[in-house]
Amino acid sequence: MAATAERVTQRFNPVSAPDYLPAPQLKDLQLGRLQATVRRAFDNVELFRQRMKAHGVRPEDIQSLDDIARLPFTVKADLRDTYPYGLFACPLSEVVRLHASSGTTGKPIVVAYTQDDLNVWTSVMARALASYGIHRGDIFQNAHGYGLFTGGLGFHYGLEALGATVIPISGGNTDRQVMIMKDFKVTSICATPSYFVHMLERASEMGIDVRELPLRAGGFGAEPWSESMRRHIEAASGIKAYDCYGLTEMTGPGVGAECWFQCGPHIFEDHFYPEVIDPETGQKVPDGVEGELVVTTLSKQAMPMIRYRSRDITALVPEPCACGRTLRRIRRIGRRSDDMLIIRGVNVYPSQVESALLAVEGTLPHYQIVLTRDKGLDQMEIQVEVTAEVFGDRIRALVDLNEKLMRAMEGTLGLRVNVSLVAPHTIQRSEGKAKRVIDRRAE
Amino acid sequence: MKIQQLSLFLENQPGQIVRPCRLLATENIDIRTLSVADTKQFGILRMIVSDWQRALQVLKDAGYVVNVTEVVAIEVPDQPGGLSSLLQAFEDSGVNVEYMYSFPFGRRHTAVMIFRFDQPDAAIKLLQAAGISVVDSVEVYNRAEQ
Numbered sequence: 018m019a020a021t022a023e024r025v026t027q028r029f030n031p032v033s034a035p036d037y038l039p040a041p042q043l044k045d046l047q048l049g050r051l052q053a054t055v056r057r058a059f060d061n062v063e064l065f066r067q068r069m070k071a072h073g074v075r076p077e078d079i080q081s082l083d084d085i086a087r088l089p090f091t092v093k094a095d096l097r098d099t100y101p102y103g104l105f106a107c108p109l110s111e112v113v114r115l116h117a118s119s120g121t122t123g124k125p126i127v128v129a130y131t132q133d134d135l136n137v138w139t140s141v142m143a144r145a146l147a148s149y150g151i152h153r154g155d156i157f158q159n160a161h162g163y164g165l166f167t168g169g170l171g172f173h174y175g176l177e178a179l180g181a182t183v184i185p186i187s188g189g190n191t192d193r194q195v196m197i198m199k200d201f202k203v204t205s206i207c208a209t210p211s212y213f214v215h216m217l218e219r220a221s222e223m224g225i226d227v228r229e230l231p232l233r234a235g236g237f238g239a240e241p242w243s244e245s246m247r248r249h250i251e252a253a254s255g256i257k258a259y260d261c262y263g264l265t266e267m268t269g270p271g272v273g274a275e276c277w278f279q280c281g282p283h284i285f286e287d288h289f290y291p292e293v294i295d296p297e298t299g300q301k302v303p304d305g306v307e308g309e310l311v312v313t314t315l316s317k318q319a320m321p322m323i324r325y326r327s328r329d330i331t332a333l334v335p336e337p338c339a340c341g342r343t344l345r346r347i348r349r350i351g352r353r354s355d356d357m358l359i360i361r362g363v364n365v366y367p368s369q370v371e372s373a374l375l376a377v378e379g380t381l382p383h384y385q386i387v388l389t390r391d392k393g394l395d396q397m398e399i400q401v402e403v404t405a406e407v408f409g410d411r412i413r414a415l416v417d418l419n420e421k422l423m424r425a426m427e428g429t430l431g432l433r434v435n436v437s438l439v440a441p442h443t444i445q446r447s448e449g450k451a452k453r454v455i456d457r458r459a460e
Numbered sequence: 461m462k463i464q465q466l467s468l469f470l471e472n473q474p475g476q477i478v479r480p481c482r483l484l485a486t487e488n489i490d491i492r493t494l495s496v497a498d499t500k501q502f503g504i505l506r507m508i509v510s511d512w513q514r515a516l517q518v519l520k521d522a523g524y525v526v527n528v529t530e531v532v533a534i535e536v537p538d539q540p541g542g543l544s545s546l547l548q549a550f551e552d553s554g555v556n557v558e559y560m561y562s563f564p565f566g567r568r569h570t571a572v573m574i575f576r577f578d579q580p581d582a583a584i585k586l587l588q589a590a591g592i593s594v595v596d597s598v599e600v601y602n603r604a605e606q
Contacts, residue, residue, distance in 0.1 A: 410506070412499060415502065438502050442523045
């Protein structure tokens with residue numbers, strides 16, 4: 018019943034119109050935009066021109082969407098190598114905004130926007146928010162960081178375009194976040210999933226049950242989060258938690274967004290062309306088969322991206338969605354090829370650790386993976402914070418829990434690891450992207 | 461009859477026990493007795509305190525995971541065979557003693573011990589049937605004051 022009632026309030030929003038373009042018209046639009054993008058990149062960006070020449074392909078060779086496979090890939094290193102302005106396809110005088118990635122590994126990457134680019138970004142963000150059922154009259158808490166990070170301003174402009182009431186609180190100051198969520202009668206929110214979990218925890222410590230607040234929807238992204246984390250968030254907060262897909266290199270948030278059915282983000286294909294490839298061979302894989310997502314911008318002016326390798330592992334979902342959108346979906350990003358850890362020769366993704374933890378207890382969202390090397394051998398320790406839900410008075414129950422977690426890890430990862438129960442609040446909370454892995458193997 | 465005991469999760473590391481003790485000290489809450497159970501990685505600090513409700517709030521506010529457990533304080537004759545004759549009351553009863561520890565005070569010839577039973581109510585009935593005196597919380601605190 019709740020589902021029906023909610024769908025009645027999810028009236029069709031005119032901003033969503035492009036989400037329902039019939040496939041032939043969409044493909045026609047994509048081809049025209051792809052040709053213009055390739056031409057623009059070739060004419061204005063040295064790196065693209067050189068690389069296309071080396072590949073023996075010229076802009077006029079792109080005669081169909083399938084011809085995209087003839088174009089060379091672009092990788093993150095290309096953005097670093099041309100730091101800061103080397104990939105711009107327009108004079109700086111036309112650039113009205115710059116953003117940059119966090120740059121946790123070396124130099125940040127810089128992205129540029131013309132006014133047209135900002136308009137497109139705003140429109141895809143408005144469509145993303147509309148697909149979460151957010152509309153004029155909603156009070157939206159934007160807990161993404163405002164600044165060089167694309168999350169804060171990306172959501173901000175989309176919300177304003179949609180006509181929602183935006184609270185530009187940015188990240189951090191969790192007690193104030195909780196107070197405002199309650200006092201301002203916030204109905205919807207965005208944050209990284211790990212930061213939202215932290216907010217829920219603080220709310221509970223402050224004696225506030227978020228399930229009793231008007232909050233009903235959230236858009237979460239900027240870091241991989243598992244399906245079990247979604248269930249945990251939804252149960253603990255009583256909201257619907259939607260995935261928001263984006264990459265700084267493409268525009269920021271708003272490359273794709275989930276609809277009511279929460280079955281993976283629809284890609285806004287009229288502006289971003291998705292392909293999934295085998296990361297080893299670079300060949301396109303059939304729909305439904307997992308591989309690395311590659312995205313080409315179709316309307317970016319300041320900084321077009323040709324076949325950018327996202328390093329996100331996913332699959333294109335061929336089945337049409339029950340919501341009626343013609344935009345294709347991708348499976349939710351559970352892992353990134355960047356995140357892969359190789360422990361004693363075994364490939365491990367942090368999201369597997371998260372799933373195993375939540376499968377055992379369902380209430381252990383704070384964890385951290387610590388890698389060390391002992392006598393040349395990799396050691397993986399998973400530190401898990403004890404919560405009031407699992408803590409009793411008996412030592413044996415804790416020892417049993419510890420062993421259960423170790424067995425679940427071994428079953429999921431195929432690797433024997435140490436699980437340590439640690440005191441609450443010992444793992445540092447992040448106000449943005451969670452730092453799940455601490456690698457001390459080189460120390 | 462039953463007494464509220466606070467249990468805290470602690471990591472097995474230097475400096476872990478002093479922090480909660482210091483917190484209670486600044487709040488002027490007295491620890492009547494305590495015991496520590498430990499494994500290699502973590503431990504549980506169990507305490508009987510003068511004002512358990514306030515102590516619980518203070519510790520929770522400081523971010524500790526705290527559990528409240530009902531335990532039983534029993535007067536044990538401080539002489540050879542004192543404890544074993546007491547434990548006889550539970551033989552064949554199915555009531556299990558999970559752990560026990562003692563208070564630092566007693567009367568001249570008796571000690572007071574804390575027992576954690578898996579079934580505290582059944583245990584109290586057995587004790588009463590055997591004529592063994594169970595010390596209530598008021599008495600525990602009064603004695604500690606003497």
